[in-house]
Amino acid sequence: QVQLVESGGGLVQTGGSLRLSCAASGRTFSSYAMAWFRQAPGKEREFVGSITKLGLTTYYGDSVKGRFTISRDNAKNTVHLQMNSLKPEDTAVYYCAARLNNRVVTSVNDYPYWGQGTQVTVSS
Numbered sequence: 001q002v003q004l005v006e007s008g009g010g011l012v013q014t015g016g017s018l019r020l021s022c023a024a025s026g027r028t029f030s031s032y033a034m035a036w037f038r039q040a041p042g043k044e045r046e047f048v049g050s051i052t053k054l055g056l057t058t059y060y061g062d063s064v065k066g067r068f069t070i071s072r073d074n075a076k077n078t079v080h081l082q083m084n085s086l087k088p089e090d091t092a093v094y095y096c097a098a099r100l101n102n103r104v105v106t107s108v109n110d111y112p113y114w115g116q117g118t119q120v121t122v123s124s
Contacts, residue, residue: 002026002113004096009118012086016122020081022096022115029077030054033102035111036070036081038092038120047106048094051079059104064090086122093117 008020022034035050049060051070058070064083072079079096097111105111 002029002032002098004098004113004115006094006096006115006118009094009120011121011123013123014087016086017082017084018086018120020083020094020096020118020120022079022081024077024079024098030074031100032098032113033100033104034070034072034079035097035099035106036068036079036094037097037108037111038090038094039117040089040092043092045095045108046092047108048081050104050106052102052104057104059106061106083120086120088122088124091120091122093119 003025005023036048037045039045047061049070051058055072067085069082095117096115098113099111
């Protein structure tokens, strides 16, 4: 199994940037494809983006495409989410998730491993 811990959330103004990190422990990190999801109050958990095991392929949800970038460092067992041009509608709890299969998928149900989340608040 893998354990995931997110960090880097906080309060930022509209147009600002934040970089989230997700630290993994347990089984070999490069065995997992990774993803970021977010959940705003009263809404379903939403796919943000994903990255394959070796970092060769990334895929993003339409609402963040061109503003957010996912990267990973397998030597440091971490995955990052660089968020630029933030908007109030980006306010949510952000979660990292992992799965063993490398196929790009966007459903919450396809990821068995989750972190506890980190709050991102974008003020207008």
